[in-house]
Amino acid sequence: MQTRLQRKHEKDSLRQAGKYVLLTVIALILVVKFGLPGLIRLAAFVGDLKSSGQPIEKSDSQAPNAPTLLALPEATNSAKISVAGYAETGVTIKLNRGGLVVKETVSDSDGNFEFKDIILKEGNNEFFAEASDDQGNSSGPSKTWLTTFDNTPPRLTVDQPEAGKRFFDQDSPITISGQTEVDTGLTINAKFVLVDSEGKFSAKWPLAEGDNQLDFLVRDPAGNETKKLLTVNYTP
Numbered sequence: 001m002q003t004r005l006q007r008k009h010e011k012d013s014l015r016q017a018g019k020y021v022l023l024t025v026i027a028l029i030l031v032v033k034f035g036l037p038g039l040i041r042l043a044a045f046v047g048d049l050k051s052s053g054q055p056i057e058k059s060d061s062q063a064p065n066a067p068t069l070l071a072l073p074e075a076t077n078s079a080k081i082s083v084a085g086y087a088e089t090g091v092t093i094k095l096n097r098g099g100l101v102v103k104e105t106v107s108d109s110d111g112n113f114e115f116k117d118i119i120l121k122e123g124n125n126e127f128f129a130e131a132s133d134d135q136g137n138s139s140g141p142s143k144t145w146l147t148t149f150d151n152t153p154p155r156l157t158v159d160q161p162e163a164g165k166r167f168f169d170q171d172s173p174i175t176i177s178g179q180t181e182v183d184t185g186l187t188i189n190a191k192f193v194l195v196d197s198e199g200k201f202s203a204k205w206p207l208a209e210g211d212n213q214l215d216f217l218v219r220d221p222a223g224n225e226t227k228k229l230l231t232v233n234y235t236p
Helices: 004-051
Strands: 080-086 092-097 100-106 112-119 123-132 145-149 156-160 166-168 174-180 185-188 191-193 200-205 210-219 225-235
Touching: 080 123, 092 112, 100 112, 156 210, 156 225, 185 200
Parallel strands: 166 225
Antiparallel strands: 080 112, 092 100, 092 123, 123 145, 156 174, 174 200, 185 191, 185 210, 210 225
16 A cells, blocks of 8 residues: 555656656647757757846937927026026936037936026027937937127117207197117107117107106117106296
8 A cells, every 4th residue: 555655756756747748749849830950049048048147238229309498588688697498307418509518417307407607708699408318319409599698788869859958939849859779679758769770769749848857768688778868948
């Protein structure tokens, strides 16, 4: 009569024999399908995967998207400016002015970036940005923004009336005329006066009895201002 131990050994032997039979059948199928050389190569590949404890590295050749720069002022009288924008997270952003890199930074976890205290040169400054990842892939350029640095106050000449001039009877309204720079804004006593394409202006101006103060203010696109004050007298 077989003991419990003998029966266990018999079951283990049967299971082992069943595994060998199954593996033999699978091997025959693979030989038929791939041939013996193909089976050898497949076995070698599986063995390499099992023996390697390192993950298979994949190279990244996908360039990041071009960054986006937020709009810059067309003109400014400040010698320094901040340039901000957004891009993919964790990429290196290079700020270019006229094709030369002036500063670099890395976009944050939300993709935002900012360059502070960028010194402007006199006149036009053209800015664009490019992004690059840690694999060395570079994006194309962003949109280019042009900002003009101008800290010179605009010219202002008042041709008429002359300061201190006296007017009588039917002289009112008088004509105020003069010259300033193109694309400037002009006010007289806080009222807007049209400046034409040559920088000239002319307006009819009613006078009140006694002294009339005329307060001129002209402002250019960069924010520079020129003021002029004159007084005329009117006796009806």
